[in-house]
Amino acid sequence: MADKTSKKQPCARYDSLARRILLPEFRFQRVHFTGHVNTHLAPPLQEFVADPLSYRNFPVIIQGNGEPWDIGNLYLVHKLQTEINYESRTYRGIADHLLDYLRFSESEGLDIFYFPVNDRLKITYRYRQRLIDQAVLGQIGLGTGTARINAVVKFYREIMRCRLVDENFLGVEPFKDVYKYISTLNNYGIASAVKVQSHNLAIKSRVSSEPDRISDGGKLRPLxxxxxxxxxxxxxxxxxxxxxxxxxxxxxxxxxxxxxxxxxxxxxxxxxxxxxxxxxxxxxxxxxxxxxxxxxxxxxxxxxxxxxxxxxxxxxxxxxxxxxxxxxxxxxxxxxxxxxxxxxxxxxxxxxxxxxxxxxxxxxxxxxxxxxxxxxxxxxxxxxxxxxxxxLEHADFQKFTFHDLRASFGINLLESELDARGEGRTTEVLEYVQQRLGHSDKKTTLQYLNYKSRLKWRASVQGKYESRLFKYVNTSAVSVVAGVPSDL
Missing domain, CATH: 1.10.443 (hpI Integrase; Chain A)
Structure with missing residues (x-):
């Protein structure tokens, strides 16, 4: 069956022709023994039978030389065998992260098991630095860099844990495990520390929150x-x-x-x-x-x-x-x-x-x-x-996504409920909005209230400081209204 080539063509950041394709239908094959021939020296007769269970749009990674990437594809198939749920979009995301790593490997002429004693020379450490460099140049987002290095770490952990590689590589250290303790609150408000496994290749993606975004299944901008x-x-x-x-x-x-x-x-x-x-x-x-x-x-x-x-x-x-x-x-x-x-x-x-x-x-x-x-x-x-x-009519209109409509609904609902019930019943309003939006964590719903308060405060403060400070600003603006240049 013909495959469907990914729209993601070889990345210009790497000198590599590696790519990812999608198999419209992927099935496992199982061996079916049909009997024996007359001589006891011959192996039993067998045939391969396709499993009736199929997986749609399964990703396969192709190397720059046109051959399938054996270890990368073996990892994806192993993951498919050992997990209950299959979603093509999830597997495509994992495959694309590994594809980026393969392109880096081919571009640098490094084997994915190149792990000399000096950590800085190891392919995984060098890849991490490349991701950071790309983020600095604005070629990828910091969150993308974090997701890619984490995907690579999971890849090495699994292929070594399940001994999918040659035993000569089982003792190498692609990275070092790091354990962190995260403080959490349970439903009764009791604090506890949870031990979480991490690694020393982690890219810190913590950035200051964007004042015009709400984190609700993505960075949403309410219209x-x-x-x-x-x-x-x-x-x-x-x-x-x-x-x-x-x-x-x-x-x-x-x-x-x-x-x-x-x-x-x-x-x-x-x-x-x-x-x-x-x-x-x-x-x-x-x-x-x-x-x-x-x-x-x-x-x-x-x-x-x-x-x-x-x-x-x-x-x-x-x-x-x-x-x-x-x-x-x-x-x-x-x-x-x-x-x-x-x-x-x-x-x-x-x-x-x-x-x-x-x-x-x-x-x-x-x-x-x-x-x-x-x-x-x-x-x-x-x-x-x-x-x-x-x-055509609003040249300065900001781009938006379909998901932003959900955030817009959330803000509309919050404001209408606050108007109807009064500011003094904020907790009751938050619980209602949480239920309507289906949030599991009230912290997500709280972002809507904070967003509304932040915009109201920002508009008030902005007007006050601009009207006062621009009295003494030397500007080339032709006209000034209320102390603020009209073209600013």
Whole structure:
């Protein structure tokens, strides 16, 4: 079966042609003994049988000379054999980190087991320094450097622990283990110290928090109300499915995998007394969440009605007819023109596997291979269509991501609840927002409150100090308003 080459071409930072490809379908093979020949000297007859269980879009690392990287691929296969859950996106991330290490190795002409006595000369130490240099030059983020060196350390730990390498290399030291103690608080507020294993190649990625970002599954920038209006206005000329996907994220706080794996059957429940649909999502519902967490989304009734109308329109029905589930009631709500989902759900992967095994499930339709989707079409829509459209009228509009809509919902909800309940009931408001956003840790929710307070304080202080200090600033600005140059 033909493979799918990664879009990530050889990195310009290294003199290497190594690359990563994706196998549309990967299966293990097992040996099946079929009997013996007449002579006792001959080995038993055997044949290789493909395991019925398949893994979609499995990454394979190819060296610069065009040959598979044996130890790197062996590590990925071993990881697949010993772990319960498989997600292509996770394995691709690991493979890409190891690919970067392989490119460095080939570019420097160093074997990945080059470990002389002098630590500074070891390939792992030299790679760490290269990552730091790249971060200094702005070629990669510090967080990326941290993730890559940690992936390399895990790689060496595992191949040595499981003796996947020649015994001559088992005694080498690619790095030194370091143990740290981290102070934590349990649910009762009792402090304790947890011993954590680390390594001396760790790259410290602690940077000062960004005042206009919230750390909630990524660095999110909530859009203020004016920016939200600009986005919604620009969406009016876009296709209906994109409008509804953006509405769902902005008015419920759902993540991209939740929005894209909504089912038509998800809309069948009754509205509560407040006119909201209490939509169950997460493991067992067919609608994906982060780590499969079960929670309830409150969906406004007007949006539920619009979604139902869309699910029955001619365009939507055509897309359903081209999809894996066809006219089944548990089909995706949002599908592309060729019938593919915008984000392949875990349920579909299991349903396709059942079809492959038993010829049933998935609405009774075939399990032909289809590319796994991870929301890339939505990200491409924002970058190539929506933002250029916005820039025509708002040249200074800042870039945003689909995930930023979740943060925008969080801030909108926080402010409306504080207005309704009063500033004196902050704890109650935080608990409500935490529940609506599905945060496991209240510290994450607290960031929304701190963000709101920080912006309010910053605006107040900025205006005061500028109006006073600019009285004595020698500037070339032509006009000055309230002591502040109008063009600053």
């Amino acid at each position: 203020d109300v004016e920016d939200q209006e600009i986005v919604l206005k620009s969406l009016l000329s876009s296709s209906r499915e994109y409008q509804l996907m953006f509405y769902f994220a902005l008015f419920t706080g759902a993540r991209i995998q939740t929005v894209c794996t909504l089912r038509i059957s998800s809309l069948s429940g009754p509205l509560d007394k407040d006119g909201m649909l209490r939509l169950k999502i997460g493991m067992g519902t067919g609608v994906d969440t982060k780590s499969g967490k079960r929670m309830v989304l409150l969906v406004p009734g007007w949006l539920v009605n619009d979604l139902k109308i869309y699910s029955k329109c001619e365009d939507s029905l055509k897309r359903q007819s081209r999809s894996f589930y066809r006219d089944a009631g548990d089909n995706y709500l949002f599908l592309s023109k060729n019938g593919n989902p915008y984000y392949t759900s875990k349920t579909e992967l299991l349903d396709r596997r059942e079809v492959q095994r038993y010829g049933s499930g998935g609405g009774g339709h075939n399990a032909d291979l289809a590319p796994l989707q991870d929301g890339a079409a939505i990200r491409q829509f924002i970058t190539e269509i929506l933002l250029p459209k916005i820039y």
